[in-house]
Amino acid sequence: xxxxxxxxxxxxxxxxxxxxxxxxxxxxxxxxxxxxxxxxxxxxxxxxxxxxxxxxxxxxxxxxxxxxxxxxxxxxxxxxxxxxxxxxxxxxxxxxxxxxxxxxxxxxxxxxxxxxxxxxxxxxxxxxxxxxxxxxxxxxxxxxxxxxxxxxxxxxxxxxxxxxxxxxxxxxxxxxxxxxxxxxxxxxxxxxxxxxxxxxxxxxxxxxxxxxxxxxxxxxxxxxxxxxxxxxxxxxxxxxxxxxxxxxxxxxxxxxxxxxxxxxxxxxxxxxxxxxxxxxxxxxxxxxxxxxxxxxxxxxxxxxxxxxxxxxxxxxxxxxxxxxxxxxxxxxxxxxxxxxxxxxx
Amino acid sequence: xxxxxxxxxxxxxxxxxxxxxxxxxxxxxxxxxxxxxxxxxxxxxxxxxxxxxxxxxxxxxxxxxxxxxxxxxxxxxxxxxxxxxxxxxxxxxxxxxxxxxxxxxxxxxxxxxxxxxxxxxxxxxxxxxxxxxxxxxxxxxxxxxxxxxxxxxxxxxxxxxxxxxxxxxxxxxxxxxxxxxxxxxxxxxxxxxxxxxxxxxxxxxxxxxxxxxxxxxxxxxxxxxxxxxxxxxxxxxxxxxxxxxxxxxxxxxxxxxxxxxxxxxxxxxxxxxxxxxxxxxxxxxxxxxxxxxxxxxxxxxxxxxxxxxxxxxxxxxxxxxxxxxxxxxxxxxxxxxxxxxxxxx
Numbered sequence: 288x289x290x291x292x293x294x295x296x297x298x299x300x301x302x303x304x305x306x307x308x309x310x311x312x313x314x315x316x317x318x319x320x321x322x323x324x325x326x327x328x329x330x331x332x333x334x335x336x337x338x339x340x341x342x343x344x345x346x347x348x349x350x351x352x353x354x355x356x357x358x359x360x361x362x363x364x365x366x367x368x369x370x371x372x373x374x375x376x377x378x379x380x381x382x383x384x385x386x387x388x389x390x391x392x393x394x395x396x397x398x399x400x401x402x403x404x405x406x407x408x409x410x411x412x413x414x415x416x417x418x419x420x421x422x423x424x425x426x427x428x429x430x431x432x433x434x435x436x437x438x439x440x441x442x443x444x445x446x447x448x449x450x451x452x453x454x455x456x457x458x459x460x461x462x463x464x465x466x467x468x469x470x471x472x473x474x475x476x477x478x479x480x481x482x483x484x485x486x487x488x489x490x491x492x493x494x495x496x497x498x499x500x501x502x503x504x505x506x507x508x509x510x511x512x513x514x515x516x517x518x519x520x521x522x523x524x525x526x527x528x529x530x531x532x533x534x535x536x537x538x539x540x541x542x543x544x545x546x547x548x549x550x551x552x553x554x555x556x557x558x559x560x561x562x563x564x565x566x567x568x569x570x571x572x573x574x575x576x577x578x579x580x581x582x583x584x585x586x587x588x589x590x591x592x593x594x595x596x597x598x599x600x601x602x603x604x605x606x607x608x609x610x611x612x613x614x615x616x617x618x619x620x621x622x623x624x625x626x627x628x629x630x631x632x
Numbered sequence: 633x634x635x636x637x638x639x640x641x642x643x644x645x646x647x648x649x650x651x652x653x654x655x656x657x658x659x660x661x662x663x664x665x666x667x668x669x670x671x672x673x674x675x676x677x678x679x680x681x682x683x684x685x686x687x688x689x690x691x692x693x694x695x696x697x698x699x700x701x702x703x704x705x706x707x708x709x710x711x712x713x714x715x716x717x718x719x720x721x722x723x724x725x726x727x728x729x730x731x732x733x734x735x736x737x738x739x740x741x742x743x744x745x746x747x748x749x750x751x752x753x754x755x756x757x758x759x760x761x762x763x764x765x766x767x768x769x770x771x772x773x774x775x776x777x778x779x780x781x782x783x784x785x786x787x788x789x790x791x792x793x794x795x796x797x798x799x800x801x802x803x804x805x806x807x808x809x810x811x812x813x814x815x816x817x818x819x820x821x822x823x824x825x826x827x828x829x830x831x832x833x834x835x836x837x838x839x840x841x842x843x844x845x846x847x848x849x850x851x852x853x854x855x856x857x858x859x860x861x862x863x864x865x866x867x868x869x870x871x872x873x874x875x876x877x878x879x880x881x882x883x884x885x886x887x888x889x890x891x892x893x894x895x896x897x898x899x900x901x902x903x904x905x906x907x908x909x910x911x912x913x914x915x916x917x918x919x920x921x922x923x924x925x926x927x928x929x930x931x932x933x934x935x936x937x938x939x940x941x942x943x944x945x946x947x948x949x950x951x952x953x954x955x956x957x958x959x960x961x962x963x964x965x966x967x968x969x970x971x972x973x974x975x976x977x
Contacts, residue, residue, distance in 0.1 A: 508853060509954045518968035519957050525950025529943075598874075598943030605870025606951075609854045612864050623863035 292318040293473050296369045296393055297351070298358065299376035300326070302432030303404060305335055305440045307373055307474075308351045309342060314476025320353040320369070327356050329437035339442040341479050360392035368395035371402055371470060373426075377566075378405040379576045380413065381584075381611065382620075387417040396420055400466040402450075404428050406499055406566070407581025408492050408589060411453040419457040422466040425488035426450055427495060446480050451488030493538040494545065497553050499565070499582045501530040504603045507567035507577055507610065513557040526599065527554060533597040537590025567607075576614050579607040637663040638818050641714045641738055642696070643703065644721035645671070647777030648749060650680055650785045652718055652819075653696045654687060659821025665698040665714070672701050674782035684787040686824050705737035713740035716747055716815060718771075722911075723750040724921045725758065726929075726956065727965075732762040741765055745811040747795075749773050751844055751911070752926025753837050753934060756798040764802040767811040770833035771795055772840060791825050796833030838883035839890065842898050844910070844927045846875040849948045852912035852922055852955065858902040872899060874944040882935025882942060912952075921959050924952040 295311055297304045300321045311317040323330055330350060337346035359366055372390055380386075386403075394401065397420040403410050404426040414423045431444030450471050452463035467484060474482045485491060502513055505526045509516070516522045531550040538545060557563050567577040583604045590597045615621035640656055642649045645666045656662040668675055675695060682691035704711055717735055725731075731748075739746065742765040748755050749771040759768045776789030795816050797808035812829060819827045830836060847858055850871045854861070861867045876895040883890060902908050912922040928949045935942045960966035 505951075505954075508951060509958070511954060511958065515957075515961075515968045516954070519954055521950045521953035521957075525946055525953070529947075596943075598941075599947045601870055602874075602944045602947040605866045606850075606853055608866035608870070609850075609856060609861075609864055612860075612866075613854070613856065616860075623860045 292316060293370040293469070294318055294320070294367055295473075296320045296322070296359065296372045298322050298372060298374050298390060298393075300351075301375070301434045302440050302442065303428060303430055304373070304375040305337070305434070306339065306342075306430060306432045306442050306446055307375065307404070309335070309337065309339075309346075309349065310446065310474060310477045310480060312351060313342070314473060314478070316473040316476045317371075318353075319351040320355065320359065321351040322358055323354055323356060326434065326437040327354065330354055333438060336439045337442065338440070340444065341442065341446060342477075358389060358393050361395055363392070369393055369399045371400045371473075373402045373404060375404045377570075377576070377578055378403075378407060378410050378581050379578060380580050382576050382615070385413060386410075387413050391417070394418055394421060400424060400470065402426055402470060404448075405581070406495065406578055408489075408496060408585035410581050411488075415453060415455045419455060422458050422463045423453040423455065424450055424463075424467050424470060425453060425492070427485070427488060427491040446482075448474075448480075448482045449485035449488070449491050450482060451485045451491070453488070489541070490543050493534070493541070493543045493586075496534050496538075496582065496586050497531050497545070497549060498556065500534050500586055500600060500603075501527045501553075502557070503565040503567045504579075504583050504600075504607060505530070506565045507571045508603065508606050510564075510568060510572055512562035512564045512568075514559045514562050517554065517557070517559055523554065526603075529599040530603065533590065533595070533600050534586055536595045537586055537593070537597060540593035540595050541589060571610055571614075574614060574617060577607060577611060579604070579611055583607055637661060638715040638814070639663055639665070639712055640818075641665045641667070641704065641717045643667050643717060643719045643735060643738075645696075646720070646779045647785050647787065648773065648775055649718070649720040650682070650779065651684065651687075651775060651777045651787050651791055652720065652749070654680070654682065654684075654691075654694065655791065655819060655822045655825060657696060658687070659818060659823070661818040661821045662716075663698075664696040665700065665704065666696040667703055668699055668701060671779065671782040672699065675699060678783060681784045682787065683785070685789065686787065686791060687822075703734060703738050706740055708737070714738055714744045716745045716818075718747045718749060720749045722915075722921070722923055723748075723752060723755050723926050724923060725925050727921050727960070730758060731755075732758050736762070739763055739766060745769060745815065747771055747815060749793075750926070751840065751923055753834075753841060753930035755926050756833075760798060760800045764800060767803050767808045768798040768800065769795055769808075769812050769815060770798060770837070772830070772833060772836040791827075793819075793825075793827045794830035794833070794836050795827060796830045796836070798833070834886070835888050838879070838886070838888045838931075841879050841883075841927065841931050842876050842890070842894060843901065845879050845931055845945060845948075846872045846898075847902070848910040848912045849924075849928050849945075849952060850875070851910045852916045853948065853951050855909075855913060855917055857907035857909045857913075859904045859907050862899065862902070862904055868899065871944065871948075875948065878935065878940070878942040878945050879931055881940045882931055882938070885938035885940050886934060916955055916959075919959060919962060922952060922956060924949070924956055928952055 308319045334348035334350045400422045402424045427449045430446040432442040452467045570577045679693035679695045745767045747769045772794045775791040777787040915922045
């Protein structure tokens with residue numbers, strides 16, 4: 288395995304997954320198997336069409352080495368083990384199937400390295416519990432890449448990533464670190480990117496939450512873009528800023544300190560001349576499930592468990608769970624209990 | 633004036649206003665002038681059609697003595713002064729025109745008694761400021777009455793009211809009390825209702841806020857009916873109950889104590905077998921302005937001014953103001969400032 292190309296399975300091949308597939312394969316050190324869902328037919332027929340800030344604006348007809356519609360069952364299909372599984376799907380632990388359930392048939396125990404490129408806190412916990420002998424890595428990505436139509440990718444902000452090993456009782460830390468460094472080597476082989484090793488993922492995850500727990504969650508509840516949010520004093524002063532302060536307090540209690548002026552900086556991060564709607568807002572508008580637990584629930588539980596008062600985020604959590612329940616009901620996964628045994632009747 | 637029928641102007645003749653007009657006129661002690669807006673043509677042509685739990689289920693073709701489309705200008709139209717102006721419109725002080733602006737041409741200084749049948753706290757303040765010599769009464773109404781189609785009224789919960797005088801430096805308290813008692817006498821003349829004198833409106837207003845600040849505001853943000861809200865633990869435990877506790881704490885700080893089990897009682901007040909959406913939720917779904925300030929903003933300011941922490945309601949306030957801004961923008965009354973002078977740029 289070490290002498291040949293690394294076998295990489297990518298699950299979730301929208302914008303972020305497609306750009307990872309492209310970078311990994313053009314580097315020459317990886318052979319990618321991409322699991323495509325809604326875009327399978329388009330990519331099978333015409334390949335990906337990519338407009339990339341880093342790889343070129345007019346890439347046409349490119350395909351990963353292998354494309355398929357379903358998660359491979361390595362044992363049953365008698366496949367070579369995957370060295371890496373990169374997961375870029377949304378992470379919605381409150382709605383089955385979980386990420387662990389989804390990828391289980393493709394994971395070779397003790398061998399396959401799982402790379403999570405997903406938002407939020409504690410996303411590695413269920414994977415470590417399910418696959419205790421497998422290294423689990425975090426990719427904290429700053430990329431902006433969206434699939435504008437089936438198979439068409441607009442990659443308009445740099446693919447910078449921090450790769451961190453998770454600590455697991457059954458994986459020696461040097462093994463986990465080596466898995467991370469090899470992944471970085473394979474990825475950077477394309478020669479155009481800046482993928483770095485970061486020993487502690489939590490710092491970067493808390494940092495991303497300053498934006499996601501505030502702008503992303505408020506945008507979802509209000510169905511409002513960030514430019515309008517910034518133009519509204521109430522939204523900034525009653526919602527965004529208090530949530531950011533609560534996240535900073537929770538991070539500090541967990542041992543991660545950030546500069547005091549971070550909220551002011553993050554409030555200015557999105558451009559005001561375009562109407563950008565963060566992911567949870569896009570999800571709620573499309574009737575999709577949102578990443579409520581990892582973006583809001585987990586930092587809330589982490590902070591409250593350490594005695595940090597987080598009433599603004601607690602309120603947002605209740606509202607987002609209410610919205611999530613409406614998605615559940617629309618998909619026939621929940622029925623309100625109006626009967627006498629309703630606990631609040 | 634005292635020997636003849638009381639001249640009563642009713643502004644806002646939906647369900648509540650129409651039932652007031654009916655009760656006042658059939659009692660024989662009042663002559664009603666009703667200002668109709670969207671339902672003018674229907675009522676002018678066919679009168680009101682009323683299905684009332686108290687007055688009869690098959691009332692057809694009834695009209696108040698006078699109907700008109702605009703607020704009368706008493707001076708310009710050389711009308712008799714109105715003894716009472718009953719206002720049942722929504723109260724939205726953050727969107728002009730205010731109630732005071734609206735009724736000003738119909739108010740005869742020192743003489744006309746203003747009766748506010750509206751939700752929320754402090755609604756009397758701008759009226760007292762604008763018409764310092766006129767008695768201002770509060771009607772806290774428990775009626776359920778809705779206009780199901782233009783001119784068609786379903787009155788399905790009893791028209792019980794508490795009438796309270798507001799204290800004003802320029803109106804002797806015995807004059808204000810007499811105005812309240814006369815109004816009660818005129819209204820009760822129909823012989824079917826229970827309209828009572830209540831010396832202190834604030835107690836009843838805080839009591840109503842326990843429901844309105846919680847269920848009404850959360851329903852608006854989630855666009856969710858109360859039965860579904862009750863079926864969701866997150867909605868009840870993260871949102872409804874904390875808001876109720878904050879309202880009770882603010883009320884206590886203002887001198888109004890309620891029994892500790894009030895939240896449990898109020899949580900059970902709506903039926904679970906029908907999907908009832910409170911007024912603010914109906915408003916937001918129709919793209920109408922909501923009564924944010926009097927239902928949420930005022931109790932929040934009253935509580936916080938007395939040092940009561942109200943973080944859940946503060947969060948709801950920020951969200952509701954964000955939604956209100958979207959209504960403003962949809963009506964061309966607000967444009968987001970994306971320019972460099974944006975305070976958050």
